[in-house]
Amino acid sequence: MTATGAPADAIRTSLASRTAGGIGESTLRPDGVLKVTGEFAYSSDLWHEDMIWGHTLRSPLAHAAIRSIDISRALAVPGVHAVLTHEDLPTAVTTYGLEIQDTPVLATRKVRHHGEPVALVAADHPETARRAAERIRVDYEELPVVTGEESALAPGAPLVHEDRTDHRSGRVPHPNIVHRQPVLKGDAAAAARRAEVIVRGEYTFGMQDQAFLGPESGLAIPAEDGGVDLHVATQWLHSDLGQIAPVLGLPENKVRMTLAGVGGAFGGREDLSMQIHACLLALRTGRPVKMVYNRFESFFGHVHRHPAKLTYEHGATRDGRLTHVRCRIVLDGGAYASSSPAVVGNAASLAVGPYAVDDVDIEALALYTNNPPCGAMRGFGAVQACFAYEAQMDKVAARLGLDPVEFRRINAMEQGTLMPTGQRVDSPAPVAELLRLVKARPLPPERGWENGDGTADVRALPGGLSNTTHGEGVVRGVGYAVGIKNVGFSEGFDDYSTARVRLQTAGGVPVATVYTAMAEVGQGGVTVHAQIVRTELGVERVTVQPADTGIGSAGGTSASRQTYVTGGAIRHACETVRAQVLERGRGLFGRDRPEWAEAGLRLADGRVLTERGETLAELAEVLGDEPAEAEVEWRHRPTEPLDRLTGRGNGHVQYSFAAHRAVVEVDTELGLVKVVELACAQDVGKALNPLSVIGQIQGGTTQGLGIAVMEEILVDPVTARVRNPSFTDYLIPTILDTPTIPVDMLELADDHAPYGLRGVGEAPTLSSTPAVLAAIRAATGLELNRTPVRPEHLTGT
């Protein structure tokens, strides 16, 4: 993807920089029109002469020993080039994983979840590959399944990983627990004795899918040097590379990765899918191999959001002050670890929400089960906790007879508050203000579905076009929620990004090029990177080079971190380039113009200016024929691991906050819900591209709505098989389900972050869900301790 110059029709919302198209402006995405018109080249559109097609044979069972695999009938199919099983893996490294390398490239002795890859086929045609795969005979011996805490921790429970040796295995109370993290602060037991009101609740959070529209796909091309070129849609090229190369037995410089067009990610592309498989087939056959999952396979091709059981106890005094919080969060990690440990860390450290509470006792853990593997998804552990603690906050408020927003305001954290981990929140935390903003908005008009002539516009009613009500049984409800999410990689992770910026003249005009390995997955890095360069170097023409592994890591496009970290790296590289330019200018012109010695010189509009705005030189004159170039690695301030027993530690880089007010209309007889409005207020620190920020907030809000009222992967409790791997039965919101989403955007600078910015991508996904649930509770009077809410729950059927 390449962005060249400022789009002619860029929306200008701010004049923060002198150079057009700089930060603070809503420059338009270079790929926007292409995506809307269907012309954008996604990874599934990749093509190469002579390419053949790879296909994956997956396990139909959730837990089974593999007695034998017979591939002879598949090999005999005309057009088949290769059939691979675990026996064909080229090195002793046969597993991979983001943190714990527990995921087999191809199942060896057993399969641990429904859909686990068992064998690979490469053939001339995808249909041939599919048919050949069907002829592979796998002799399975079914094993009992582990499906939840009870079956995982029961005496004599089957072990999902029978001989764990990973670094966490010695620290967990049971081998079926991936990771456990307590967070203790103060004395919750003593505080509970002071509480005048105690509210307990048990909550269940369903399994959500990222449901990105571009299925897993890529193209592996064998190279003459024995290496491989891999084009793939991913969230983090270098994380993939570090897992792929050892399995292939190649040095990392022989696995050259290029980012292909990504059709959404939301965490679902942090783990590998077809990467190693396509490379194995390409290296075996000597042919370029393309793999594309279909929608059905995609549901098995990536991890999902952890389903969770959450038990909470909140105490408060009569005047509305929280005394303590005790909670236990059990996340189902499924068959492989993926990012479960980090999700546990988030759930534990953010379990209380954006409130000041002195005495807390938190335990969070993730299980190994035979359910589908779960890992990263937008919100990453904070989402499940927010659903539960916000339900609790409403219940405590109700018990105290307090307005739910007022009760939250009384307990809202602010800058300087100590987190349960002991970390001081050292930048703005406008929790009360965000709630005030959403509450202050006028409510959408009542009975908005009524046409003037007495008929009903069913599109505005629960059930929509399905014509289930013309107003009968419809009750309105309003609910509030607020959440806290960390930004960036936490717990001592070395979180950095690499950027190279080059400034040169082309045709007498200064132009800049920015090169990183940042994965553009839709978040808008392609606009923001160019904007930063324009602002810092004062040139309008900026080219964003395609991302590949020819440069160092940019870190993942996850944890709301890319604008912060890769943006920070680009800014720093620009500063270095600017210093070079000024140094060169001083050498060339310093003797004639003493102003060159002044501090505060800047680059804008293609010129070198003094702080007062006088032009010292044209950039092109200073640059001449020699480019100025810098490559930097940039880090945010370091974090610390959380103490294993107490959870104490400065574990997070930055916090971000969003609040929602949901207005819903519920058909109380049929149990159908129409979300009428989901107002959001969020502090973004500094909006580098306001239009993109609004898009992130609206998208995150909608994804939160999905898990509130419809989205859930259903896993059979007996067989642990996925029951609805299709868009027929895994429903995501359509435009008719998506309400008006008015947004209030605060820009309170975080002085530790580049431009004061705050990562925005995830926070709106947190509070959206509990706000909708609160509104449905208000409309129905039901307790509703599980999400998503189904019609059965609202009608008692």
Add this chain to the structure above:
Amino acid sequence: MDFLRPAGWEEALAVKAEHPDTVPIAGGTDVMVEINFDRRRPDRLMDLGRVEELRDWEVGEETVRLGASVTYTQIMENLRTELPGLAIASHTVASPQIRNRGGVGGNLGTASPAGDAHPALLAAGAEVEAESVRGSRRIPIDAFYTGVKRNALAPDELIRAVHIARADGPQQFSKVGTRNAMVIAVCAFALALHPRTRTVRTGIGSAAPTPVRAAEAEEFLAGALEEEGLWESRGAVPPSVAAHFARLAAASCAPIDDVRGTAAYRRHAVAVMARRTLGWSWESYRGGRSAPCV
């Protein structure tokens, strides 16, 4: 797989006679999904896209003869007055793109209990015109659905058209899904008032192995309307009558628990939809209106 493209109806019938296992495809909104997901691998696929006759409809005195490939979009746009129930049902089918391709012939051919057209056809009263090289016959809609995704067509027959009674009174259709558009039915209910014969007909979708009518509910309601003289007086239907009608409608379901909903919810929802569609239809009848509210 052989892909056949007959130029006309006679040729299509000849193919089907020679190879009864040939799978006909029109809009492809069912068949292509089956093929893409590898649930079905027919040896022969016959594209009916060139058979012009299938895309025509004729509005007669008593009935509409609806060609099998007339799309849902065309029904919505052109037949709202004659076939109001089917027009509302058409509106609930999937997305605009699908409605531009799919038609009632495909719904009947697939005969899924979740097909959106079935309840409206059952309520309006219809006959399926099936044809083979042996000749043409009309299958009453009540006898058409023979099992889960099975119908009364002979192996060599193709669906030429559906003859649907023109509305002589208000009709309604309602469908429960768990989102507000583009959703497969958890269950559906259609109701048609037939003032000319003083009868009521219904259709229920996704709440039994096949689309079904709520025969007992129909008889009860028709009897109650007659008894109270409501067809003439156009007075309000007593709530007790509506409630009993709803209970009987629910009782004629034979639903299952599945990934889309529970049997208990389906029964409950059918009762609610029966009561509401009766309310809307009867209000239209009282007010002389028959147009749907969508």
